[in-house]
Amino acid sequence: MAQLTYRESVSLAIAQAMRRDPKVFFIGEDVGAAGGVFKATVGLLDEFGKERVMDAPISEQAILGAAMGAAMTGLRPIAEIMFSDFLAVCWDIIANQIAKTRYMSDGQINIPLVIRTANGGGSKFGAQHSQSLENWSMMIPGLKVVAPSCSSDVLGLMDASVKDPDPVIFYEHKSLYASKEQLENTNLSIPLGQANILHEGADITIIGLALMAQRSKKAAQILKEKHNINAKVIDLRTLVPLDLQTIKRSIIETGLVITVEENPRLCGWGAEISSLITEHCFSNLKGPVTRVTTPHVPLPSADILEDNTIPSVDLIINEVIKKVKGE
Amino acid sequence: MEDKLNDDIGEAKRLQLWEMMLKLRLVEKKAYDLFLQNLIKGTSHLALGQEAIAGAFGVALQEGDYTFCTYRGHAHTLARGSSIEGVLGELMGRQCGLMKGKGGSMHLTDVEKGVMGSYAIIGAHLTIANGTALASKYNKTKEVSVCFFGDGTTNIGAFHEALNMAKIWDLPIVFVCENNLYMEYTAISEVTAVEHPAADRASAYSLDKIIVDGNDADEMYRTAQTAIKKARDGHGPSLIEAKTYRHSGHSRADPGKYRPDEEVKDWMENKDPIKNYRQKLLEFNIDEKTITGIESKIQQQVEEATNISKNSPIPDIKEIYTDVWADGGYKWHN
Numbered sequence: 001m002a003q004l005t006y007r008e009s010v011s012l013a014i015a016q017a018m019r020r021d022p023k024v025f026f027i028g029e030d031v032g033a034a035g036g037v038f039k040a041t042v043g044l045l046d047e048f049g050k051e052r053v054m055d056a057p058i059s060e061q062a063i064l065g066a067a068m069g070a071a072m073t074g075l076r077p078i079a080e081i082m083f084s085d086f087l088a089v090c091w092d093i094i095a096n097q098i099a100k101t102r103y104m105s106d107g108q109i110n111i112p113l114v115i116r117t118a119n120g121g122g123s124k125f126g127a128q129h130s131q132s133l134e135n136w137s138m139m140i141p142g143l144k145v146v147a148p149s150c151s152s153d154v155l156g157l158m159d160a161s162v163k164d165p166d167p168v169i170f171y172e173h174k175s176l177y178a179s180k181e182q183l184e185n186t187n188l189s190i191p192l193g194q195a196n197i198l199h200e201g202a203d204i205t206i207i208g209l210a211l212m213a214q215r216s217k218k219a220a221q222i223l224k225e226k227h228n229i230n231a232k233v234i235d236l237r238t239l240v241p242l243d244l245q246t247i248k249r250s251i252i253e254t255g256l257v258i259t260v261e262e263n264p265r266l267c268g269w270g271a272e273i274s275s276l277i278t279e280h281c282f283s284n285l286k287g288p289v290t291r292v293t294t295p296h297v298p299l300p301s302a303d304i305l306e307d308n309t310i311p312s313v314d315l316i317i318n319e320v321i322k323k324v325k326g327e
Numbered sequence: 328m329e330d331k332l333n334d335d336i337g338e339a340k341r342l343q344l345w346e347m348m349l350k351l352r353l354v355e356k357k358a359y360d361l362f363l364q365n366l367i368k369g370t371s372h373l374a375l376g377q378e379a380i381a382g383a384f385g386v387a388l389q390e391g392d393y394t395f396c397t398y399r400g401h402a403h404t405l406a407r408g409s410s411i412e413g414v415l416g417e418l419m420g421r422q423c424g425l426m427k428g429k430g431g432s433m434h435l436t437d438v439e440k441g442v443m444g445s446y447a448i449i450g451a452h453l454t455i456a457n458g459t460a461l462a463s464k465y466n467k468t469k470e471v472s473v474c475f476f477g478d479g480t481t482n483i484g485a486f487h488e489a490l491n492m493a494k495i496w497d498l499p500i501v502f503v504c505e506n507n508l509y510m511e512y513t514a515i516s517e518v519t520a521v522e523h524p525a526a527d528r529a530s531a532y533s534l535d536k537i538i539v540d541g542n543d544a545d546e547m548y549r550t551a552q553t554a555i556k557k558a559r560d561g562h563g564p565s566l567i568e569a570k571t572y573r574h575s576g577h578s579r580a581d582p583g584k585y586r587p588d589e590e591v592k593d594w595m596e597n598k599d600p601i602k603n604y605r606q607k608l609l610e611f612n613i614d615e616k617t618i619t620g621i622e623s624k625i626q627q628q629v630e631e632a633t634n635i636s637k638n639s640p641i642p643d644i645k646e647i648y649t650d651v652w653a654d655g656g657y658k659w660h661n
Binding site: 064070072092107193245 | 425427429437446453455458459462472484485488650652657
């Protein structure tokens with residue numbers, strides 16, 4: 001098997017789900033004939049036809065409503081919301097309807113659907129096409145939150161998400177679409193709620209997600225080579241369900257922890273992780289949890305402004321050095 | 328039997344419509360009484376006066392069809408055959424309630440009966456009803472989806488998104504706007520660019536303009552049958568605007584004082600769907616004993632269901648932690 005890009009793994013993951021299960025269909029804007037604005041769904045229309053790959057109007061509420069209703073009958077839709085920023089225009093369907101219907105109906109209704117969306121910055125698209133919004137869905141009971149950081153995780157987590165009986169918001173990172181990974185096998189399944197160790201180390205724990213997990217891994221490699229600091233990097237992969245046990249085990253070992261988040265500061269997912277660490281690992285901590293986030297601003301567009309807003313590899317390295325040195 | 332009774336509807340169906348509307352009316356009245364007794368908490372949105380619409384569809388629909396309604400949905404839920412104690416018990420927060428107290432008045436759901444939920448955010452359920460209709464098309468099955476909503480819904484974006492999608496994909500769905508003249512506390516005419524809030528928008532989605540007297544059970548039944556058949560035969564969606572009037576305010580908290588006394592009086596006295604249908608049945612020479620027999624039967628059913636609900640235990644507080652996820656629980660970390 002050749003190298004597979006993150007982008008190619010998205011279409012392959014969807015295709016594999018659709019080949020396996022006739023109940024799976026795919027709906028979104030510009031996803032079929034155009035193959036998606038990020039070319040992440042190329043080939044699906046040709047293979048599965050219009051009945052299973054549906055080009056929808058620019059109607060995010062109607063897209064997710066249709067996906068929800070179909071899921072209520074037992075179908076397993078995958079719906080695309082082109083940019084995660086657009087989740088705001090269909091947030092009622094997600095937060096009020098999809099998330100709560102199982103609970104309000106006393107379990108009469110299951111909603112097995114996946115909402116895929118392109119998330120995160122790095123493309124200089126400005127504040128309405130670049131946000132990192134995992135925390136929006138993390139705070140709503142009833143939603144599972146997935147954010148893969150590499151091609152194999154796209155494959156494995158998509159497989160688990162489509163098979164999951166509950167609604168999943170699947171955040172694909174725009175800046176990772178071109179990243180490549182050598183894969184021997186593409187039939188992967190990774191259980192939701194199982195974090196991944198991207199770099200081993202016992203000096204400090206770095207917790208990241210999606211692009212920030214990859215930048216943390218890069219930072220850990222440099223820290224080891226140039227600064228003799230051994231950092232353990234945990235890629236959470238999913239925020240809900242959350243693999244708290246992996247976090248706890250690492251903190252018992254290192255006693256120091258940094259979260260690296262792409263979102264603005266307030267109420268980012270790291271705040272919840274930090275709170276859990278305080279609650280569960282207080283006696284193991286050698287110092288306070290440090291949260292590396294973007295400052296609490298909307299994301300600016302110009303190269304130099306965006307690059308200096310989103311946490312960089314250099315920023316992570318500097319924060320780790322300060323932490324380990326006790327500064 | 329007179330000739331005019333042997334028309335397209337006939338005596339048996341008319342008695343079914345009579346029984347159905349009466350059930351919806353008497354249960355809503357009971358719900359109001361139970362509120363006054365403080366046995367029902369929270370809010371409630373009664374459909375008193377609008378029974379012919381839900382009732383006619385309830386009679387016209389088949390088992391397996393899907394219905395979606397709003398927070399004013401007690402009647403629509405009962406119309407599909409959900410038990411009276413299931414509805415009243417849910418309003419009272421008892422274990423016998425359809426969702427054991429986890430949803431309440433505004434979220435009645437009974438999947439076994441095709442009641443795919445009652446929705447409390449205006450407009451959302453039109454898009455969701457498209458989804459069950461899409462599933463029928465995808466699976467090549469013959470269920471029809473029906474979505475009830477109020478006049479106020481026609482001014483929210485989801486209404487327009489849903490109609491467009493239903494039409495471009497020719498979904499087997501019937502959208503039913505119950506125009507009771509007031510969005511909540513404001514006359515719909517004061518806040519809408521067209522005279523008929525749903526019907527005047529139909530042409531924008533290549534749909535027929537259908538306006539019906541929503542308080543005439545026979546006309547409502549005929550309109551429902553036509554639209555349901557069209558959907559079931561694969562000829563796509565319909566949008567029906569049914570003119571009606573709610574006898575009470577918007578919700579429990581609303582005495583409805585913004586409506587002119589004369590207007591209320593006219594609708595209550597001259598256009599009450601139940602009062603008028605009773606008269607119609609008599610004009611058709613249906614035996615008054617048959618009519619009153621049905622009345623007593625429903626009255627008794629409502630009393631029995633009320634007692635069952637009153638005697639049903641309150642939910643176990645452990646229910647708080649159940650059914651967020653399909654595994655039955657609510658855990659979000661290991």
